[in-house]
Amino acid sequence: MQELVNIFEAYLSKSTRIFSNKEALTSKFTPGKILHREEEITALAQILSPSLKMEKPSNVFIYGKSGTGKTLVTTFVCNQLENFSKKKGKGVKVLYTNCKMRKVADTEYRLIASLCRKLGRNLPATGLPTYEIYKNFFELLDREERIYILILDEIDRLVKKCGDEVLYNLVRVNSELKKAKVSIVGISNDITFKTRLDSRVLSSLGEEEIIFPPYDAIQLTEILSERAKIAFREGVLEEGVIQKCAAYAAREHGDARRALELLRIAGEIAEREGSLKVLERHVDLANEKMEREAVIEVVKKQPLQSKILLFSLIKSNRKKQKVYSGDLYDEYVNFCKMIGIKPLTQRRVSDLLNEFDVLGLINNKVISLGRYGRTREINLSIPQNLVEEVEKILKVGLGI
């Protein structure tokens, strides 16, 4: 017991040398003031404020790439709204759901069930018909006179997976309810997402639109500095560290989340090294680490068939730079036969390749070779220095 306390004490005192409040660098943290989003904040607040008079606000669509502050701004505004309404004795209630969360809210059934859960009723994860879930949901909503604001984060994922039926139902809920009213704030990374929607849904859901532009390097620097003031002890950041983080992130469409993470990891590396300062060198290391982990973790998590496919892909890539889907499929089938596993169809492999593309492991380009058909040109986008490590992981995963 005694010794453990010492260990913990040592850890505590050590960890405070660099950080004073590491939380401030995570996406959970809501800063006191949100920089460079004044316009968006007022726009959203104006759109939603009719709720304070118990009128249903317009539905809103919010677009912007990842790390542009969509979620932050939305939750900020909605929290303020909820608090204000509570003070004034009005019944505005905000329900936030992230539609991407696997096994939580990524299908029609699960989304509605998770909303019910937020309203205080637990429903089974499966087994009930969907209409039953809706019935529960309506019942819960209509208990009292209220304005509900549903925030559906990463709504594009939901639609991609399950179609827009859910949205259609949600848009219509107001006609089913007697006391309560519901308006929807949809947040999406994908601007083209609109085109996949049914026109009825679109016209109702897209009543208002707010677009979040990416941050530029200067804005990122300011955001980082502000957070760093809270997160780090004074004077531990070397000149140029923040600029460097901002520059790395600006290269990636101005993703503030990434910039913050980079800064945090740089700090952690410095800390582990026992350094008293975070140096620019640490940022480079952090960037390397992030890139590496992005690849390695993804590869590890792949199911068997995907691993086989990826392995075949690396092998083909060794032989020649340009890999075409047809050749890859042959290679893959051969390899499956070799290790005695039933190969998937070409159709499925095609989808898996698309998934790899989304994960950033490869780069697909559909090209036409005229008379010689149409195919996909596949480029491995795993950095050279990681390919070997990836291969090793795959070999272990496949038992060879």
Place this chain on the structure above:
DNA sequence: AGGTATTCACATGAAACTATTCTCTGAGTTAGG
């Protein structure tokens, strides 16, 4: 030469199928009165 048609080798889309996980229901069984 210039224009149209064909053709290849896949891509892409939609639907259906399989296996798994979960709930609900109701018949049959058991234990207690």
Place this chain on the structure above:
DNA sequence: TAACTCAGAGAATAGTTTCATGTGAATACCTGT
């Protein structure tokens, strides 16, 4: 008779197959000069 058990029916879901349709441009095939 009330409580319990357990099989079977019905749902949702992930992962896949089957069937159908789409596609871009190099080549083949015309046509008229």
